[in-house]
Amino acid sequence: MQKLNKIILYCRSGFEKECAAEITDKASQQEIYGFAKVNEKCGYVIFQCYQDNDAQTLVKNLSFRKLVFARQMFVAGNLLTDLPTNDRITPIIDVLSDCIDKAGDLRVEVADTNEGKELASFCRKFTVPLRQALRNKRILLKIANPSRPVIHLFFINNNCCYVGYSFSQNNSPFYMGIPRLKFPADAPSRSTLKLEEAFHIFIPYEEWDERLKGGLNAVDLGACPGGWTYQLVKRNMMVYAIDNGAMNEKLMSTGQVKHYREDGFKFTPKKHNIYWLVCDMVEKPTKITGLIAKWLTNGWCRETIFNLKLPMKKRYEEVKQNLQLLIDELHNKQINVQIQAKQLYHDREEVTIHVQRIWG
Ligand SMILES: C[S@@+](CC[C@H](N)C(=O)[O-])C[C@H]1O[C@@H](n2cnc3c(N)ncnc32)[C@H](O)[C@@H]1O
Incomplete structure (x- = not known):
């Protein structure tokens, strides 16, 4: 069984240090300690908790609305690496079946970077069979339910991802934490x-x-x-x-x-x-x-x-x-x-x- 001892936070590329400083600070205010891994310009931060179960406590109790630099926050286990190209789904189901049932939504996401964008089409395609498999196992509800937890898969490349979940009342409701807005053609400036x-x-x-x-x-x-x-x-x-x-x-x-x-x-x-x-x-x-x-x-x-x-x-x-x-x-x-x-x-x-x- 995978320990879910990490918090994955999406942020603006270039603001990883700020996101890391903030999660470390705000987790410690809840007496939860760990360390944040920062890779500059990767568009995300991994906060690894020292104690088992702390990440799950944090993702529930640390108010997402109070985080300034994080666009999304979810709890996850270790990075799944070397997913077999002919069956990526089984190892993902193995992790999820231990930690969640009847989730209300599924988001297969990437970082908001150029590397991330290259994976977006793979994620879209992969979502379809994965969603079906999760529904068959009753890990995901057949009809989306906004009051149930959300499953997140965060792909680093096409055979390697973090798997976890967020609580729908304590996360961003938007895919990748980004509201999709259309620029109005008659607006005077992009701002x-x-x-x-x-x-x-x-x-x-x-x-x-x-x-x-x-x-x-x-x-x-x-x-x-x-x-x-x-x-x-x-x-x-x-x-x-x-x-x-x-x-x-x-x-x-x-x-x-x-x-x-x-x-x-x-x-x-x-x-x-x-x-x-x-x-x-x-x-x-x-x-x-x-x-x-x-x-x-x-x-x-x-x-x-x-x-x-x-x-x-x-x-x-x-x-x-x-x-x-x-x-x-x-x-x-x-x-x-x-x-x-x-x-x-x-x-x-x-x-x-x-x-x-x-x-x-
Ligand atoms: C980033 S722009 C604002 C863009 C605007 N929000 C938009 O959406 O089109 C900043 C503006 O602040 C104005 N500004 C800077 N200092 C100011 C001041 N002391 N009093 C009034 N306007 C000021 C500048 O003239 C500039 O037009």
Whole structure:
């Protein structure tokens, strides 16, 4: 019987060190110890726990939503190597039949790298017979069930993979942890997808009608050319776009945008009915964090999504310090909030943070 003593985490290629530092830190806060194997630019991290069963405890108890740099997290055993080309399925079933039954979904995945992409078509083809075999053994339910665990196979090459599972209430619901979004042809910039992805990741779908509804007022700091404003306008919000640059003309012609050529750090809203503050200004993280804290403590917005740009070396530490700064500042002013942070698929050298004020 295979010991499932590893946590597999997918991340953006180039951010393996941050992902490794984060899992090591957050596992130790739960008194779970191990070591993270880091191969630069491979797009994943393996965290090996020292104690048997710790990986299974971690994958259940460590909140996936609280991980900034991981796109997906699942528990797995040792790498299965030299899978016979004429029967890769049997060794995989051997591992799974010992640790899971009636899973609700199957994902055959690869790293988000060029090497990974080359394996994608093999994975698609292999999924079909594997799914059937798992259903025949009742390891996988015949009909997908979103409340049951998810089986993950993570292929490193076509005869070598990690096999394991995640819990559907504590994982990314997306294949490879990546929401597939289509770039809208009329959007002014590609960064429009960052804000759209942030909505998918941070706001539960059943709350979109309330929290992303038409008629809400929004402020976009560092708005030009208007990719983020586009997402707000698309949802029929009224937007104050703050930036010295030029806004996309088509967006301006909607009549839903007021463009102020002002410094985003000095702009103060005249009205007290702003629901959303979004901010994509390129500035030092501490300066952005201070600005966001000011907006929240002054009660100028109810929710905010903003980016912290990370050109520095110690990126995990930088994010951690800024989150702590924000928490402390808001705590001192007795402002109750919910904070989430994630490096989104569409983020590059940056992370996205969401804060919602909570009353009562
Ligand atoms: C990354 S771009 C924003 C892209 C935008 N979110 C989009 O989707 O099209 C950063 C913008 O921040 C603006 N910016 C930088 N510092 C600023 C400041 N102090 N006040 C206002 N805008 C600023 C820049 O002019 C630039 O247009």
